[in-house]
Amino acid sequence: MTASVEQYRDPDPATQLVLAFIVTAAVLLVAVFAWPGGREVVFHQFNGLGGVEATVPFWAGINALADTWLALGLLLPFVLWRPRLAILTLFAVIIATAITHGLKPALDVMRPPAVFGPGDFNLIGHSISSKAFPSGHTVTAFTLAGLLIFGLRLRWPWVAGLLVLASVMGAGRMIAGVHWPTDVLAGSIIGLVSAWAAARLTDRWPAARHARWPVPVAVVVCAICALGAPWVDVGYPQGVWANWLVALVGVLSLFVATLRYWPGRAGRLGMPKR
Secondary structure (H helix, E strand, C coil), X not given: CHHHHHHCCCCCHHHHHHHHHHHHXXXXXXXXXXXXXXXXXXXXXHHHHHHCHHHHHHHHHHHHHCCHHHHHHHCHHHHXXXXXXXXXXXXXXXXXXXXXXXXXXXXXXXXXHHHCCCCCCCCCCCCCCXXXXXXXXXXXXXXXXXXXXXXXXXXXXXXXXXXXXXHHHHHHHHHCCCCCHHHHHHHHHHHHHHHHHHHHHHHHCHHHHCCCCHHHHHHHHHHHHHHCHHHCCCCCHHHHHHHHHHHHXXXXXXXXXXXXXXXXXXXXXXXXXX
């Protein structure tokens, strides 16, 4: 009887918040699709924010941070801190990539640059015209947020903060002029569902959970992405500060990890030796 109650216990507040966000995004997605001309109206509301010249470097950097290369670089300190994230990342990336790159070519939705003339909207960074749905950058942003939420088992205030941050990164795709609101909403759902599915799969597959090889692989991949970020062109030259920020985070993370795991120093620093 106890096992049965344990099996069907209510999800924790953090998971409930994520599920509420997914349901809300799904409702908004249906509403925008059902609203004649709603996609364009919502797009222009957000895209107008890109017309303020002083904010362009900020939004360019936000879009750059949602690029997969830079996002993996940002994940480095968390993988070093919580090795469990390694296998979660592998599963989440596989799921999110399969869904995103299955839908993009199949639907081949035209992006705003292919619909509007050059003077009808604001464009930040490079121009892309096809394969809009779903937004890959938004998928990346919400997958990263989901990995931290489920991988670090965060409390709900941190969960709310990560969801807001990922939402800003998703909105940045409309502000940059390369995605519709429907693309962003779908991307948020796919990213969170991918991270949630990865967490469930890891919990139900002990062999994967205790495998040792994902950790060094994840550390090497994330380190390469972090340290190589300044030399990677993600299409937003005005947001190059984001590339250097990721590199700085990578260098500091590796430095702290060296202190943490260096033989004989872990105990004196009050850190676990494992």
